[in-house]
Amino acid sequence: MMNVMNYFKERFLCYLFLLFALLFAYFVYRFDKRFFMTESNAAYVLAGWFLILTLFFIVDFIMMRRREEKFRYYCSQTSDADPEEIFFFPEDRNKAELVRASALEYARYRAEAEATAAEETEFITRWLHDVKVPIAAARLILESHENRLPGDFLKNMDRELFAVEESVMRVFYEMKSNRFSEDYKIVQTGTKKLIAIALKTYSSFFRYKQLTLSVEGDDYQILTDEKWSSYVLSQLISNAVKYSHQGGEVTIKTEKKGGDVRISVKNKGKGIAEEDLGQIFKKGYTSSEARNGAKATGYGLYLSAKLCGLLGHSLQAESKYGEYAVFHLIFPEKKTLLNMTKL
Amino acid sequence: MYRILIVEDDFTISRILEEHLLKWGYETASVEDFSEVLSVYTKFEPQLVLLDINLPYYDGFYWCAKIRELSDVPILFLSSRDSDGDKIRAITQGGDDYMEKPFSLDLLTAKISAILRRAYSSSDRTLNILQYGELILNLEKMQVICGDISVELTRNEGRILSLLMKHQGDTVSRGRLMQYLWDDESFVDENTLTVNVNRLRKKLSEAGLGDRIKTLKGEGYRLL
Structure with a gap:
């Protein structure tokens, strides 16, 4: 001024x-x-x-x-009124011409970028649907030939297919997380139900690795979006399964402390090295050593933490290297609602 | 014999569905020309329609509305679309249920028989009944009937037995049984399955059927 x-x-x-x-x-x-x-x-x-x-x-x-x-x-004003008609002073005219030119340039650039982004989103969404069809077909083929296939073949194919499905889901949730405010529904739900939804797809993996699963604690009522938080939980379970030794143990424990409800997923595997612990929720971060040859994309936990942030939940990791790793998904009593009203 | 119309444009999926449903005693037809779904429908007169949403020419919602103009036949949507919006739309536009791809054949057949039961059991009592040899399972009352003796089953036992019976003496793997038993409210681990199968065994002997469930180590179970 x-x-x-x-x-x-x-x-x-x-x-x-x-x-x-x-x-x-x-x-x-x-x-x-x-x-x-x-x-x-x-x-x-x-x-x-x-x-x-x-x-x-x-x-x-x-x-x-x-x-x-x-x-x-x-x-x-983003109008494209001619500066000649508006301004008396030549200097103002010239400057206005420059502003107008760059405004037009920006509008064009923006429209282009938006169109490209929209096109990409549409393409990826379509692709997500398309790729599910052959996955579904492959699953059906396996299922209908189950009794005629050698066990190892079935197991390995199931694993590979599952890996494809998991990574497809990851794309899906990443896309959705950027449009989070359009697609969420906060309801009161039970922790038991969430755990069951998240566990569902992993039943065969517990069997393959001969893991003992124990689920402890009561059923607590929480406020959350079922789809999103069960996805986060399934990521934690997926990791727990991935990093468990053959015949190991996975414990899912639900507790209430103060007003907060906490679901902890614990596995007794190699654990997480101390220098990694602060970094695991970062995008693209993979452990300083490859564990069990499992491929880590460094994306699952990042996405989980991001979703937790959006939902007003929190995600914490705890580990003793060489012994265990625990992930806590915490539902703070009031924060979720507060967070939601801001969206 | 119930007739099921399959409207699915992925050839592999529709072929497997046809084979599978045929095995389970349904008569099926698949649509090949997706601009003419309605005429196939009127010619075949199915008692149930499996309808995909992403189809060439018109989508599944369109055909659902078209079929609804003609009849109240149960329609089960099968689709890779997974947003709540699509599911709600499918149900509000006249669909009876919705299954997301990928789905399991066991769950699909369970849903199909449940839908058929809801729609036709008042006129057809046999829909509630599964039979294998002299073993009869009443799905509505969850009872095993053998001659004069009837034994009540719990939900899990009933589901295990129904899956074994539907496979008509083929081996059913433990994984498949577990997958079938896991649902939104409860989950089943190795121990629960073993316990349930053992209890089921005992109940079947109580019904005078002897030991009818054979354990195949490392593979699964089958009915004798």
Whole structure:
């Protein structure tokens, strides 16, 4: 905004010139002995001069301010009105032309970027549906030939198919997480139900790895979106299964502490090295050592933490290297609602 | 014999569905020209329609509405679309149920028989009954009947027995049984399955059927 300070900064050359002109006139008057003026005349000239200067200052300041306001208004409007018709001063016109050109350029660029993004989103969404069809077909083929196939073949194919499905789901949830506010439904639900949904797809994996699963604790009521939080939970279970030794143990425990409900997924595997513990929720972070040759994308936990943040839940990790790793999914009593109302 | 119309544009899936349903005693027909679903429907007069949503020409919602103009035949949607919006739309536009791809054949057949039961059991009592040899299972009352003796089963025992019976003496793997038993409210681990199978065994002997469930180590179970 134009204030007096800025006005003088803008016009300092002009006022400096006036000051010099005044000084020059004064010295000429002083050194030229023949040049004489009565005192009252001198005062009169000086007063008149100051009056004119003040008048100039007021008019110039107001005009400059108006110009600036007009220019600002023009910039804030994204209309493509011709600057020739709006602005009187050539300088304003030129600047407005520049602003207009870059605004148009930006609008075009933005429309292009949005169109590309929308196209990509549509393409990926379609692809997600498309890829599910052959996966479904492959599953059906396996299922209908179950009794005629050697056990190992079935097991390995099931694993590979599942890996494909998991990574398809990851794309799906990542896409959705960017449009989270359009697709969530907070309901009251039981922790037991969430655990059951999340466990469902992993039944065969517990069998393959001969893991013992124990589910402890009561059924607590929580506020959450079932789809999203069961996905987070399934990621934790997936990790627990992945990083367990053959014949190991996975424990899912539900507790209530104060107002918070906590579901913990614990596995007795190699655990997480201390230097990794602070980093595991970062995008693309994979452990400093490859565990059991399992491929880590470094994306599952990042996405889980992101979703938890959106839901107002929290995700914590705890581990003793070489012994166990526990992930806690915490549903704070009030925070979820508070978070939701902000969306 | 119930007639089921399969409207699914993925050839592999529709072929497997046909084979599978045929094995389970249904008569099936598949649509080949997807601009003419309705005429296939009127010609075949199915008692149930399996309908995909993503189809060439028109989508599944369109055909559902078209079929609804003609009849109240149960329609089961099968689709890879997984948003709540699509599911709600499918149900509100006249669908009876919705299954998301990928799905398991066991669950699909369970849903099909449940839908048929709801729709036709008032006129057809045999829908509630599964039979294998002299062993009869009443699905509605969850009772095993053998001659004059009837034994009540729990939900899990009933489901295990129904899956074994539907496979008509073929081996059913433990994994498959577990997958079939797991649902939204409860989950089943190795021990629960073993316990349930043993209890079922005992109940079948009580019904005078002897030991009818054979354990195949490392593979699964089958009915004798």
